[in-house]
Amino acid sequence: MKGANLGEFEELVLLTIASLASDAYSVAICDELEKYTGRTAKLGVVHSVLNRLEEKGLAKSRLGEATSARGGKRKRFYEVSHTGKVALMKAKEVRENIWRNIPGFNLEGSI
């Protein structure tokens, strides 16, 4: 196991879950991701990532109420677990640390 380390796409999905708050279910996550990144997020890919996040304990899920939409099938809502929050914070920290050590002109010059 890679442990609690986050992959790039995993991080994005987890962040999206957090941003969607109480409305985070697979289709909505896909739509949000598309909005943020501009690239199409395939349901199958997102679904498997959600499953993996839950397996790693980074996200929790519960089934919602049944509605007449979706052929009467319930949605599975996701939220970020405590470990997930820690992992997100840690990832952010790592990045910021690195950013901090980059002299500004160097990077701009390279672009």
Place this chain on the structure above:
Amino acid sequence: MKQKTEAKPPRWATRFLHWYCRPRLLEDLEGDLNEYFDRNVARKGVKKARLIYVLDVIKFLRPYTIRKIDFFHLFIHWIMIGSYFKTSRRSLVRNKLFSLINIIGLAVSMSVGLLVISIVNDLYSYDDFQEKKDRTYRVNTKTVEKGNSSELKLASTSIQVGEKIKEIIPAIEDVTILRPGFWGDAKVGDAKVGDAKFPMAATWADNSFLKVFSFPLIKGDAATALKEPYSLVLTEKTAEKLFGASDPIGKTVQFDTTSYIVTGVAQDVAKLSHLTFGALISLASLDAGHKNADLHSWANIWQNYVYVTFPEKTDISKHQAVLDRLSKQENKNLTARTVFVSLQPLKDIVLGGPLSNNIGPAFTPAVMWTLCGLAIVIILSACFNYTNLSVARSLRRSREVGIRKIIGAHRSHVLGQFMAESVIIALLALVFSFALFWVLREQFLGLDNHVGDIFSLDISFRNILYFILLAIATGLAAGFMPALFFSKMNALQVMKDVSNLKLFRRVGMRKVLIVIQFTLSLIFIAGTLIGYNQYKGLITFDLGFKTENIINIKLKGNKGAVVAKEIAQIPAVQDFSQSMMITSLGSTHGTNLTYGTDSTLVWMNMVDEYYLPLHQHKLLAGHNFRLKPEKGKESEIIVNQQVLKRFNIAKQNPEKALGEIVSVAGQKMTIVGVLKDFHYGSLENKIEPVMFRYLAEPATYLNVKIASKDLPGTMASIKSAWKTVDKVHELEAKFYDEQIEETYAQFSLIVKIIGFIAFLAICIASLGLFGMVVFTTETKLKEISIRKVLGASETGLIYLLCRGFLVLMVISTFIALPLTYLFFDKVVLTKFPYHQPISLTEMLGGSLLVMLFAFLLIGSQTVKAARNNPAKVLKSE
């Protein structure tokens, strides 16, 4: 918008998703797919949305979504198998009658299945001992005569093809040419055996014969054994016959004036070989004296066989074009016919359907599949019994199932239990059916002279494996419906109140199964009776001449007059005649007859002046042969009415046709007599033009008319008379009537087989019916008793119980009889121009018999039930 509410994703895809997806993920996943589907319907239309849905369902087939195989549940089956055994055994022993019905039915039906399996296995293992079986091919020939539209397919071909094929197709590894048909009296120049002669047949074969085919030599060198002219390779059996125990290698065998040297001894030919021989003669012997050009011509395609081997993994399809080119080129030199050759794999020869001039047995796959179909029908019929009885008696087992379910058995466990039970019963039945198969096998091999030659029906490991597979498949087929029924049972309902169980819910299905069983039985029995009647009609048909008490003796090179003189000593012998061939047995012999400028092939027999009166042929006009000319000086000919009709001689007036001149084989002949039409060929063909010529050359057959009541005794005296004339050859004499029966032996074979199947089908169906009647009367015993107490009469009760079953019988009769009639009238009998009409008695006779039998079965049980003392039955409640 309307479209959106109506559109639904494809159901099968959803079902597929339900099947593979883990239950935990399923609902959410399905919901997501539905949401996307609705979206796509709005954006892209229904069709596209459905397609995307299907693709998505397939895309979601990932390791994490797939349901885990429930090893635990599978494992439980293994743990429980002991328990299944125990409960199966208990239920078998408890219901002895029903177990017996099931086991007998399955055993009887499966024995037929075993027989068919060994037959099919035999057919497929033909020539298996040939090491190059997969890459050996035979050259077959197709020929069309000029002015004749139908093409003739031959297994034989010309020697020339064998000589040229390797040149034009260099990929060929080896070619061998063989030519059966050598006949002669072998004289062994050995002092020990003396001057005795042995009649024997042999096959000419060239030197690569032993290379292409795996017929190992015990003695001699296979590489050179058939190289030199006048070399002879004997099989063990022939060598034993000619030389006894002494070593035959290097010894000479004389046929007439030619001596052959034995160069090898081969193992006896295996039974399952399409090629058989008693001795091989080197093909070079044919050309040894002088080269016979006609033998090597392209059109000489009647008696030679060419086999080739290719290296492994060769695609032979591309070589056909080369052969076609050769055929076209050679056909330019032919005037009378065209000849085309093609390759046939050795492994397809036995199942390749009949070809003219074929060697070895040949079957059309259709015959084989029909046999398989018949076996399957019989086995299914027995399975129906099992299904019917098990479902009907579900009441008895429902508590057991209920308790199992409450303790925690899954549906799949109950399903497994009942499937296992039926498989156990089928395997038990297999033991009995194997014993039955042993009896059947002997009967089958003895059915007909040929059957025993073609099949060995030996038990091999492969066969046993198939037998067990058949039993398992039968068990599964039989147990499927009951198992499904039991597994669907609601445990709570069963435990609370058994009477709640809808016992007669599947009555419809049961009735349908009974009707199917009886319809099949009736079809078979009506088919048997019609077939038997037709067969009887064929062998007693009025052929247009008399065949009673005539013995045909094959002369085998002896002078007819000499044999006749010896036989004439026997008092029972009345009359003799001699002929070239025996008519009405299916074989034909024809030559061209020319009248004016018109010429056509006319069937012919050459006879002496006693033949026509002896067979009581009717002359419409003219007289019998009067001149007794020598060979080449014949001038008289007798024809039948069809000849007059075909050539329109004298406006078909027999009297006026006399004296007309026709030409046969370049000889001018005068019509001296006109015969009433008679059957020259077999009854499968219409009457065709036939001529009789005077027999100026030595006869092939001696026809002896006898007047004895003691037919076997006369035959024995003829045999001893023959011995005084010919010491070398066995007597070959047969009654004409018996020969006619042999001609139609295949039909009697078919009738016997169908009759046997009919017998089995009726037995099995009756067993099942009996079981159902016993069950119904048992369950209705209380009802009957109450009715009786209330004043119902016995006959009324019997009628009440029988009615349901009788209706089923009548329905099957109404389905079966018209079907059979149409099948025979429109399909089978159209092939026989001289068939008997289908009579009502043979249609109804069989059904009445079956109905009577069924009625007895039903009646015996219902009478028993109706006569019960109601007080006794009701008291025990």
